[in-house]
Amino acid sequence: MSNYETLSLNQLKKNSSASNWSGGMQLLETVVSTQEEAKRLAESGAPEGTAVIAEEQTGGRGRMGRKWHSPRGKGIWMSVVLRPKLPLLLTPQLTLLAGVAVCTAIRRVTGVQAGIKWPNDLLAGGRKICGILLESSLREGGLHYCIAGIGIAVNLTEEDYPDYLRGVGTSLLIQRGGIPVDRSELAGAVLAELEYQYNLYMEQGFKPIRELWESMSVTLGRQIALNTPQGRSEGTAVGLDDNGGLLLKDESGHITNVCSGEIEII
Numbered sequence: 001m002s003n004y005e006t007l008s009l010n011q012l013k014k015n016s017s018a019s020n021w022s023g024g025m026q027l028l029e030t031v032v033s034t035q036e037e038a039k040r041l042a043e044s045g046a047p048e049g050t051a052v053i054a055e056e057q058t059g060g061r062g063r064m065g066r067k068w069h070s071p072r073g074k075g076i077w078m079s080v081v082l083r084p085k086l087p088l089l090l091t092p093q094l095t096l097l098a099g100v101a102v103c104t105a106i107r108r109v110t111g112v113q114a115g116i117k118w119p120n121d122l123l124a125g126g127r128k129i130c131g132i133l134l135e136s137s138l139r140e141g142g143l144h145y146c147i148a149g150i151g152i153a154v155n156l157t158e159e160d161y162p163d164y165l166r167g168v169g170t171s172l173l174i175q176r177g178g179i180p181v182d183r184s185e186l187a188g189a190v191l192a193e194l195e196y197q198y199n200l201y202m203e204q205g206f207k208p209i210r211e212l213w214e215s216m217s218v219t220l221g222r223q224i225a226l227n228t229p230q231g232r233s234e235g236t237a238v239g240l241d242d243n244g245g246l247l248l249k250d251e252s253g254h255i256t257n258v259c260s261g262e263i264e265i266i
C-alpha cells in the first residue's frame with residue numbers, strides 16, 4: 001500500500017485539456033531523471049509539448065551540477081520538450097517564461113503566493129519551493145530542442161528533507177499548514193499554463209512575459225549578492241535586460257548585465 005496519492009494520467013489530461021500540444025504525456029514510476037527520458041524522446045522526434053512525469057527520480061539533477069531531491073509520490077518531477085525557433089542567445093528568456101507559468105499555476109491551484117527569484121527559483125515563505133532547469137541541445141551551431149525540467153516540492157513534510165535542505169527548501173503542503181495538494185491537478189495546470197505562456201511568447205515576443213515576470217519577482221528592488229566562479233559582488237537588482245539577464249546596480253551607480261550565476265537576497 002502506498003501512503004501517497006498516486007499521479008493519475010486521466011486527471012492530468014483533464015486538467016490540461018485545453019492543450020493543443022500533441023506530444024502526449026508519459027507517466028513513469030521511477031527514473032534516474034525525467035530530463036534524460038525527455039531527451040531520449042526529443043532525439044527520436046517527439047513533438048513540442050511532449051511531457052515526462054515521474055513519481056520518483058533516483059538521480060534528479062539541478063543547476064550547477066547539484067542533486068535534486070525527488071522522493072516518491074511527494075512532488076512534481078516533470079520535463080517538457082520544446083522546439084522553439086530562437087537564437088541561442090535568447091534561451092534564458094524561456095527559463096523566465098517557465099518560471100512565470102509555474103508560479104501562475106501554483107498561485108491559482110494552491111493559493112500559495114509563490115514569487116520568482118532570478119533566474120528560475122520559486123520561493124514561498126522565503127524558502128525554495130520549485131526549481132527549473134532548461135537544457136538546450138544544439139545542432140549545426142543552432143538550437144535543436146530544449147528540455148524544460150520542472151521540480152515542485154508539493155507534499156513533502158519537514159521529515160522528507162535531508163539535512164542539507166532543512167531550512168532551505170519548503171513545500172506547498174508546509175506552506176498550506178499541512179493541507180495536501182492534488183499533484184495531478186497542479187501538474188495539469190502547469191502544463192496548460194506553460195503552453196499558454198509559450199504561445200504568447202511566440203506571438204508577441206518577450207515583452208508580456210517580462211511584465212508578468214517582473215510582477216511576480218521577489219528579486220527586483222532588492223539588495224543582492226551575486227556568486228560566480230570569478231567571485232562575489234553586491235548591488236541592487238534594478239531590472240531585466242532584453243535577453244532575460246538581471247541588471248545589477250552597484251554602489252557607484254554602475255549597472256552590469258548578469259546572464260548567469262547564483263544570487264542571494266541580502
Ligand code: BTN
Binds near residue numbers: 034
Ligand atoms: C534547480 O533549481 O537547480 C533546478 C531543478 C530542476 C529539477 C527538475 S525535476 C524534473 C527534472 N528532472 C531533473 O533531473 N531535474 C529537473
